[in-house]
Amino acid sequence: MSTFAIGDLQGCLSPFEALLDTIGFNPDRDQLLLAGDLVNRGPDSLGTLRRVYELRDNVRVVLGNHDLHLLALAHGHARPKSKDTLAPILDAADRDTLLGWLRGQPLLVEVPEFDAVMAHAGLPPLWTLEQARQRAAEIAGVLADPQSADIFFSQMYGNDPAGWRDDLTGPTRWRVITNYFTRMRFVDRQGDLDLTTKGEADQPPAGFVPWFEHPDRLDTGCRVLFGHWAALEGRSGVAGVEALDTGCVWGGCLTALRLDDDARFRCDC
Numbered sequence: 001m002s003t004f005a006i007g008d009l010q011g012c013l014s015p016f017e018a019l020l021d022t023i024g025f026n027p028d029r030d031q032l033l034l035a036g037d038l039v040n041r042g043p044d045s046l047g048t049l050r051r052v053y054e055l056r057d058n059v060r061v062v063l064g065n066h067d068l069h070l071l072a073l074a075h076g077h078a079r080p081k082s083k084d085t086l087a088p089i090l091d092a093a094d095r096d097t098l099l100g101w102l103r104g105q106p107l108l109v110e111v112p113e114f115d116a117v118m119a120h121a122g123l124p125p126l127w128t129l130e131q132a133r134q135r136a137a138e139i140a141g142v143l144a145d146p147q148s149a150d151i152f153f154s155q156m157y158g159n160d161p162a163g164w165r166d167d168l169t170g171p172t173r174w175r176v177i178t179n180y181f182t183r184m185r186f187v188d189r190q191g192d193l194d195l196t197t198k199g200e201a202d203q204p205p206a207g208f209v210p211w212f213e214h215p216d217r218l219d220t221g222c223r224v225l226f227g228h229w230a231a232l233e234g235r236s237g238v239a240g241v242e243a244l245d246t247g248c249v250w251g252g253c254l255t256a257l258r259l260d261d262d263a264r265f266r267c268d269c
């Protein structure tokens, strides 16, 4: 049995199938960890979501910003964007099955057998593991209830407030937690987010650093598996911080990290 962590699929079904072949994935034996952004931008978001759903007994998934955008659209709280490839999901006969399953996925997955955690954008540098666990569970509870989920999606978009404060409440608090887990790249000294810069790690906005290079980053004792940041090209440069998004949808490749022996596998897109 092997466990593979795979970066952002973003609707790239053919490369996903090719990667499963390359790693010799066997559903009787192997497990997949998917770092979120299963859908959007790529050519077959519906086929990808259906395939992941089919594999659901072998898969642990975290929600990414594009997955949440899909769910917000389905709840009627977002407008489709010109580069979205989500309409076939929203029009599909099995949409309620697929979206119901997706809405049940968490922001944080713990992988105790490998002393690892996975979140789409990463682990906020100034949060303890217990704080991250509690805040992710708070959002899972919100999404589990249709009424609170509807409020969540109606208030989800936005970059403010820029950082965590202990006195945050309600939908504002939910937005900040979600922004940390699904959209974080650069943070400042007090841990606040810059949510506009998407470039390379060595070109931060003034006063900011990549979250995994924060000088006061707490040692959780866990490896961190994350996707989201294609410009990293699969390298954080920090031990135990495993960047998995290698820009499949941007003409790069799809990456799988076998946690048993740290072997990396790639399929061109």
Ligand SMILES: Nc1ncnc2c1ncn2[C@@H]1O[C@H](COP(=O)(O)OP(=O)(O)OP(=O)(O)OP(=O)(O)OC[C@H]2O[C@@H](n3cnc4c(N)ncnc43)[C@H](O)[C@@H]2O)[C@@H](O)[C@H]1O
Residues within 6 Å of the ligand: 040, 041, 065, 066, 068, 069, 156, 157, 158, 159, 179, 198, 199, 200, 228, 229, 230, 231, 232, 233, 247, 250
């Ligand atoms: N609270 C909230 N507020 C706002 N939006 C929310 C939200 N919650 C959910 N969303 C949703 O989030 C989505 C983000 O939209 P966008 O912000 O338009 O997303 P994107 O450009 O597709 O990039 P993404 O953020 O996925 O990052 P990636 O690194 O892959 O790509 C980023 C860039 O990196 C570039 N890139 C790729 N590979 C690179 C490389 N090797 N080197 C340099 N740049 C590279 C790409 O060209 C691309 O431009 C939308 O669907 C939006 O609705």
